Amino acid sequence: MSPERDPGPYDALLLLSFGGPEGPEDVLPFLENVTRGRGIPRERLKEVGQHYFLFGGVSPINEQNRELLAALREDFAEHGVDLPVYWGNRNWAPYLTDALREMVRDGRRRVLVLATSAYASYSGCRQYRENLAESLAALEAEGLPLPRVDKLRHFFNHPGFVEPMTEGVLASLADLPAEVREGAHLAFTTHSIPTAAADTSGPEEAHGEGGAYVAQHLAVARLIAGAVRERTGVDHPWRLVYQSRSGAPHIPWLEPDICDHLESVHAAGAPAVVMAPIGFVSDHMEVRYDLDTEAREKAAELGLPVRRSATVGADPRFAAAVRELVLERAAAERGQPVERCALGALGPSHDLCPVGCCPARTPRPAAAGAGSPYA
Structure with a gap:
């Protein structure tokens, strides 16, 4: 072969x-x-x-x-x-x-x-x-x-993942009324997680505020926003925002929430928003409910035109x-040299999750990583 x-x-x-x-x-x-x-x-x-x-x-x-x-x-x-x-x-x-x-x-x-x-x-x-x-x-x-x-x-930064999402954002912008299209903001959404979990995401050298979780999402948001700018000539304001929080109120989670963000940009004069769920592979329940239901209801309450771009699926x-x-x-x-395809400054991710990568609060055995009992 x-x-x-x-x-x-x-x-x-x-x-x-x-x-x-x-x-x-x-x-x-x-x-x-x-x-x-x-x-x-x-x-x-x-x-x-x-x-x-x-x-x-x-x-x-x-x-x-x-x-x-x-x-x-x-x-x-x-x-x-x-x-x-x-x-x-x-x-x-x-x-x-x-x-x-x-x-x-x-x-x-x-x-x-x-x-x-x-x-x-x-x-x-x-x-x-x-x-x-x-x-x-x-x-x-x-x-x-x-x-x-x-x-x-x-x-996250493979072209086959990024390009379909970029086209989804472009299609959503094109679907907005012409009078609000150029000034539309981009809201890149992903699942909120506890800040403590974000801070320890990725290998230990990536740990810090937001960890690899936030850094990787920001990298994808920049790639898409940059591609949209190149193809339309418009530099749309954008922000990484969060959805689907499910934790106890006293535990800090990543913010801002998408609905809070819609209120904020509307108050600041944004004429429209495209919501781009870059944190999700498919249009599952948290996309259908948290964005297509709750966030759309919030936008309608504000009188803010919104569109939701497609996931990769x-x-x-x-x-x-x-x-x-x-x-x-x-x-x-097989020990052969390989070229690893990845867009942006972060480069390709590791093949093998190292010890200390995305640690659990209670240590448990994990397969398919360094130190696995099932190597």
Whole structure:
């Protein structure tokens, strides 16, 4: 096989995602899975569940993962990359442990993992690695042979991730009324996390105010804002803002919230805003509810024209980026020189999460990183 198409030594790719309910009866059990061990009262879960019931109790994430799965398989087949693609979730069917069990029974022994999170953080990277370790431990307890599992590097600044989002922003700007288009502000949104978690995101040398989590998002925002300026000739004001806060009020989280930001820029005279959810791979529930519902309602209350740009989803350019990342990592594992594609000053992320990267408050085993018990 040509090196440009050879995924060896890997014999499978696992799409690893968050999961979501697919009917009203799934909502509370799903939320219990998500919050297990955190002592969240059932009444609070019922409140959050109302967000899902607005959409018939169905999160869009599973269907979007099916579309991404199909796009990956199609891209691999078109480019002669012979690598089966499986799918497992952290919090709902198809579950991660079941997916790994199926892979082992199919004879897969070297597995690459694509997590549907582009950035460094505990919840966006290490927690997925902890879940992998838990599932491997479950297979070990069943007496099954354990595959070696590696995780693809963070893809936040890969062109195949950035370019579709850039086009989404341009399309949203074009959809605004002509009289407000040129003065529109760009609000790049991502999931808020506790400031303490942000400050310790990424490798230890990246720790500090905001850590790698904020730095990586800012890098993507700059790339998109710069590309928009080059293509339109307009330098739109922009800011990185946050959404989907879920923590206790006394714990500091990243700010400003998107709704607070809309109030602020409206008061300052902004004629319109494009909300660009750069922190999310697909239009899952937190995009559909927090932006398409809550933020739009806030904008309507203010009389502020807003548009929400598209996430990457199953865009063919993203599927191609995943193929490039797979072949890049495979070549590196074979000891061959590789060119790692990345935009901006931060450069490509690490292949192997080092010890001390995105630490948990309570240390737990994590696979697919330095110091893993399942190396």
